Amino acid sequence: MEKYLDKPGGIILKQAAIPAPGKSAYTAQYLAGIEEKCRTEYTPPDTIAVYFFFADSRYAEDTNNSKVLGVAYRNTSMALFEHTICGMSGGIGQPDRTKLESVVMQHELGHILGLVNAGTPIQQNHQDAPHGWHCDNSKCLMHYTVETGSVVQNLLGGYTPVLDQNCINDLKTSG
Ligand SMILES: [Zn+2]
Ligand SMILES: [Zn+2]
DSSP states (O other), X not given: OTTTOOOTTOOOOOOOOOOOOOOSEEOHHHHHHHHHHHOOOOOOTTOOOOEEEEESSEXXXXXXXXXXXXXXXXXXXXXEEHHHHHHTSSSTTSOOHHHHHHHHHHHHHHHHTTTTTSSSOOSSOOBOGGGSSOBSOTTBXXXXXXXXXXXXXXXXXXXXXXXXXXXXXXXXHTO
């Protein structure tokens, strides 16, 4: 955030815990229901408030072949599926947990900032349209594999995805 956002007034993080909802999987609708009950900060003029929910379970739309690690389900709301993230990190032969979690969080924040072509206009075509609002560069933080767990291979290889020049250019144009 400090690297890419123009926030001279600073960035404030507030953390809070809620009782475990006891769900074996979360739908986007259920996530939105929790948010309505427990979110405290919204976006007043001249400020953006972003809500990160660290879910204790998996996403309801997971399949055998594709596990969702995070989702930006509203314009300033994201969820990270900690059960899935923890299952893919921190063990023998797995990437560092903080690294995987950070990369997924940064990717979802990218969506909230309008990447790719999701509110922030693209300057040069680099949208991987078959995969939605994602970047076509497999090394980019906004590649679709970052939120599906395929990113784990990259992390094990020692490569941590960052925004590529096309995504940086899009953000710059939006200020
Ligand atoms: Zn994504
Ligand atoms: Zn990109």
